[in-house]
Amino acid sequence: MSDVEQQAVRGTIGRVTIATLIAAASGYLVLLLAARHLGAAGYAVFAVFWAAYGMVTGTQNGQLQETTRTVRAALDSHRGHTADDGALRARPWLINTMVGLVLAAAVAATSPLWSGQVFTEERWPSVLLLSVGVASFAVYAHLAGALSGALAWGPFAVLLSVDALVRLVGAVVAVTLGGDVTAFLVITVIGSVSWMVVLLTSPAARRAVGLRGDVAPGRFTTNTLTAMAAAAASAVLVMGFPVLINATGRDDADTATVGAVVLAVTLTRAPLLVPLNSFQGVLITRFVDGRGHLMAALRTPAAVVAAIGVVGSAAAWLLGPWLLTTVFGADFQLSGATLAAFTLGATALALLTVTGAAAIAVGSHRWYAAGWWVATLASIGLLLLPLGVEGRVAIALVGGPVVGMLVHGVAFARRSVPAAASTRD
Numbered sequence: 001m002s003d004v005e006q007q008a009v010r011g012t013i014g015r016v017t018i019a020t021l022i023a024a025a026s027g028y029l030v031l032l033l034a035a036r037h038l039g040a041a042g043y044a045v046f047a048v049f050w051a052a053y054g055m056v057t058g059t060q061n062g063q064l065q066e067t068t069r070t071v072r073a074a075l076d077s078h079r080g081h082t083a084d085d086g087a088l089r090a091r092p093w094l095i096n097t098m099v100g101l102v103l104a105a106a107v108a109a110t111s112p113l114w115s116g117q118v119f120t121e122e123r124w125p126s127v128l129l130l131s132v133g134v135a136s137f138a139v140y141a142h143l144a145g146a147l148s149g150a151l152a153w154g155p156f157a158v159l160l161s162v163d164a165l166v167r168l169v170g171a172v173v174a175v176t177l178g179g180d181v182t183a184f185l186v187i188t189v190i191g192s193v194s195w196m197v198v199l200l201t202s203p204a205a206r207r208a209v210g211l212r213g214d215v216a217p218g219r220f221t222t223n224t225l226t227a228m229a230a231a232a233a234s235a236v237l238v239m240g241f242p243v244l245i246n247a248t249g250r251d252d253a254d255t256a257t258v259g260a261v262v263l264a265v266t267l268t269r270a271p272l273l274v275p276l277n278s279f280q281g282v283l284i285t286r287f288v289d290g291r292g293h294l295m296a297a298l299r300t301p302a303a304v305v306a307a308i309g310v311v312g313s314a315a316a317w318l319l320g321p322w323l324l325t326t327v328f329g330a331d332f333q334l335s336g337a338t339l340a341a342f343t344l345g346a347t348a349l350a351l352l353t354v355t356g357a358a359a360i361a362v363g364s365h366r367w368y369a370a371g372w373w374v375a376t377l378a379s380i381g382l383l384l385l386p387l388g389v390e391g392r393v394a395i396a397l398v399g400g401p402v403v404g405m406l407v408h409g410v411a412f413a414r415r416s417v418p419a420a421a422s423t424r425d
Contacts, residue, residue: 019157020278024270026164033171034184045121046184051239052118053130053188056107057137058235061280062227063099064141064148065360067092068284070213070220071149076288090213090220093142099224100138104131125182133189140192143199146208148281155202160278162194223365230356230369233376237349237400238273241265241379245393248383260332261389264324264339265397268316269346272308276350280357287361294358294412301354309347316343338390345397352401355408367411375404 031050035043070092111127119126140163147156170187173179198205213220236244242262283301290297320339324332352375359368379400385392 015153015157016160016278016282017275019160020275022161023164023278024274026168027274030167030171030187033175037175037179038181038184042181045119045181046188048118048120049122049126049130049185050188052126053133055235055239056103056130056134057141057192058239059228059232060100060103060134060137060141061234061277062229062231063096063138063224064145065231065280065284065357066220066224066227066365067096067142067145067213068148068281069288069361069363070215070223071146071208071211072151072285072288073149074212074214075150088216090215090217092146092211092213092220093139093209095217095221095224096138096142099221099228100135103138104135107131107134122181122185126185129185129189133192136189136192136195140195143195143205143209144281146211147205148285150204150208150211151285152204152208153282155198155205155208156281158202159194159198159205162197163191166194167191223363226365226369227360230360230365230372233369233372234353234356237372237376237379238269241397244380244383245389248380248392256331257334258389260324260334261338261393263328263332264320264334264342265345265393267324268312268339268342269349271312272305272346272350273353276305276353280353283354283357284361287358291362294362294415298354298358302351305350305354306347309344309350313340313343313347316340334390338394341394342397345394345401348398348401348405352404352408355405359408359411362415364411364415367408371404371407371411374407375400378403 034046038046070090074089108127108131115123115127140159144156144159147153147159167187167190170190171184174183174187177183199209215223242265245258245262245265286301287294287297317336317340321334321336324334324339352371356368356371359365359371377400379396382396382399383392385395387395
């Protein structure tokens with residue numbers, strides 16, 4: 001990487017961090033406005049759609065990850081292209097758009113089989129909006145990945161910010177005008193059209209969106225689908241973990257304790273996973289450029305995540321119980337040790353995210369997917385332990401990601417080929 005590019009990477013932290021803070025704050029404010037405006041019944045309908053949209057688009061983050069890798073590798077002046085002829089290299093924008101359209105069509109076509117169970121109210125508006133949102137998010141994911149691969153961090157930060165602020169403004173307007181649940185369903189998906197705003201206003205984004213990849217179309221498609229399969233496991237483990245807690249629970253579990261555990265898991269994950277999700281592109285570009293010395297490239301981000309996790313766990317032990325009852329009410333009572341264990345689980349999941357970014361950056365797509373799916377299955381298995389809900393959740397939160405990291409570690413150990421050939425498993 002050139003000195004100019006190194007300076008660009010060093011300058012990303014502030015811009016992407018600010019955009020991440022805007023995105024996180026906007027997301028919480030939208031949920032707060034929805035809860036206060038819609039009431040418990042209306043919020044329940046909205047929350048289900050919000051979670052469904054998050055799980056599907058979480059899967060589509062695989063498009064962002066592979067686009068980042070392929071664009072960065074293609075632009076790397078120290079590396080030749082995998083395809084023999086530049087004209088044969090993939091056009092990621094075209095493939096990502098097609099993947100989004102196919103996924104949207106699959107959502108719509110299969111909706112009679114599942115929508116009645118998932119969307120008990122506002123069923124068909126939910127299906128329509130989910131399909132449209134999925135198609136739009138595919139373009140959003142492509143642009144975010146292309147900007148990351150091109151080190152265009154200014155437009156990337158704008159993309160993140162506009163995505164979040166569009167939803168927040170929409171929520172404020174809905175509350176002001178007395179909008180109903182449908183208005184908030186629209187707000188959930190409307191943020192993904194931020195790619196239109198960025199393309200219209202940023203020449204750098206228009207240059208990046210059409211960049212070619214480093215591999216042929218078939219290989220890029222396979223890589224993208226494999227990355228999406230891993231991202232699906234990640235979405236289940238992150239967005240769907242509360243569902244797993246309920247699904248593996250026992251009838252004699254105390255309802256109040258389960259509710260407190262679900263809330264605590266969500267709260268302890270957010271400080272690490274929300275920013276890390278926004279920094280996925282930054283991590284992948286770092287690992288692509290440092291693939292010749294991957295373990296050295298891994299050392300700093302892993303150490304930062306671990307340090308934040310240890311400090312957060314200590315804070316959760318000391319202050320967590322008081323904050324939980326003070327902010328959310330006396331019903332939400334958990335011990336400091338339990339909250340510290342949940343925070344360590346969030347740290348383990350964040351570290352798995354870092355090792356996953358490294359695996360995909362060096363082209364170990366199947367190992368990347370295997371690590372996430374093994375982590376998910378291990379977490380489900382650990383949730384079945386004959387323990388109280390706090391104990392089994394704490395063990396599953398830590399144990400699943402640790403097993404997944406071991407799988408990624410095997411992939412790194414097997415990398416005996418030269419860096420120039422590292423785009424293949």
